[in-house]
Amino acid sequence: MTKALAIQAKGISKTFHISEDSHNTVKHRLFNLFNPPRSKKVEAIKTMDFEIYKGECIGLLGRNGCGKSTLIRLLAGVYPCDTGSINIYGNTLLMNLGVGMSHQLTARENIYVSASVLGLKIKEIDNIFDQIVDFAELRDFVDTKIKYFSSGMVARLGFSIAVNAGADIMFLDEIFAVGDMRFQEKAIKVFESSWIEGKTVILVSHGMEVVKKYCNRTAFMKNGSLVYFGDTEKAIQMYVDDNH
Numbered sequence: 546m547t548k549a550l551a552i553q554a555k556g557i558s559k560t561f562h563i564s565e566d567s568h569n570t571v572k573h574r575l576f577n578l579f580n581p582p583r584s585k586k587v588e589a590i591k592t593m594d595f596e597i598y599k600g601e602c603i604g605l606l607g608r609n610g611c612g613k614s615t616l617i618r619l620l621a622g623v624y625p626c627d628t629g630s631i632n633i634y635g636n637t638l639l640m641n642l643g644v645g646m647s648h649q650l651t652a653r654e655n656i657y658v659s660a661s662v663l664g665l666k667i668k669e670i671d672n673i674f675d676q677i678v679d680f681a682e683l684r685d686f687v688d689t690k691i692k693y694f695s696s697g698m699v700a701r702l703g704f705s706i707a708v709n710a711g712a713d714i715m716f717l718d719e720i721f722a723v724g725d726m727r728f729q730e731k732a733i734k735v736f737e738s739s740w741i742e743g744k745t746v747i748l749v750s751h752g753m754e755v756v757k758k759y760c761n762r763t764a765f766m767k768n769g770s771l772v773y774f775g776d777t778e779k780a781i782q783m784y785v786d787d788n789h
């Protein structure tokens with residue numbers, strides 16, 4: 546049986562240009578009239594190719610700053626790539642600290658916007674609205690702008706929308722680390738339930754137990770490069786060695 550593609554990345558890369566001197570004060574600007582601000586290049590993602598198949602749970606490991614979040618933001622379409630192309634087969638939702646949700650909107654408005662992005666009609670969203678709110682345990686905050694939410698509350702809302710609205714591909718950035726213990730247990734239960742079967746999940750986590758338990762393949766990144774993508778145990782070993 547041939548495996549169906551969920552994500553195909555070909556030759557993708559991303560470089561950030563960070564300005565080193567911020568000419569913010571009047572004094573600083575006067576003294577630096579003829580010195581343009583210096584800029585530093587950060588190659589967050591160095592050219593890489595990979596394929597992810599439908600139904601896979603993929604782990605993404607690497608030390609702080611190695612490019613994990615940038616990679617999933619590229620895959621989720623938050624940033625454009627500098628080079629290469631990404632093909633996504635299905636609808637996606639990125640769930641970490643509120644990326645993809647608007648902080649100026651209330652939880653209710655974000656539910657409607659995110660679920661529409663996932664392809665649901667207004668009537669369908671009406672039908673699952675209560676489910677989303679109750680699963681996220683945010684009944685008392687439905688009409689509060691999410692800029693007043695804690696990062697855990699935003700993560701709960703994002704996870705609940707994706708679970709209930711049925712995203713085909715989910716990017717989970719440290720989801721098991723941000724909610725409180727009770728929500729983490731609930732999130733893990735959903736993760737283990739049959740619901741997750743057939744869905745494609747890309748999981749960024751510093752928790753080796755979670756990666757070991759759920760990921761059928763794991764990628765190990767270092768300094769923006771995809772060093773290894775395959776057997777989970779082997780990727781974990783490389784990550785552990787890199788931390789010593």
Ligand SMILES: Nc1ncnc2c1ncn2[C@@H]1O[C@H](COP(=O)(O)OP(=O)(O)OP(=O)(O)O)[C@@H](O)[C@H]1O
Pocket residue numbers: 561562563587588589607608609610611612613614615616
């Ligand atoms: N929006 C941005 N503008 C400029 N530089 C950025 C931006 N986002 C990330 N970077 C830089 O790109 C590099 C990779 O960052 P990224 O957040 O992808 O790493 P990470 O592996 O997710 O780290 P962590 O484990 O700490 O979450 C870092 O050097 C970071 O400073």
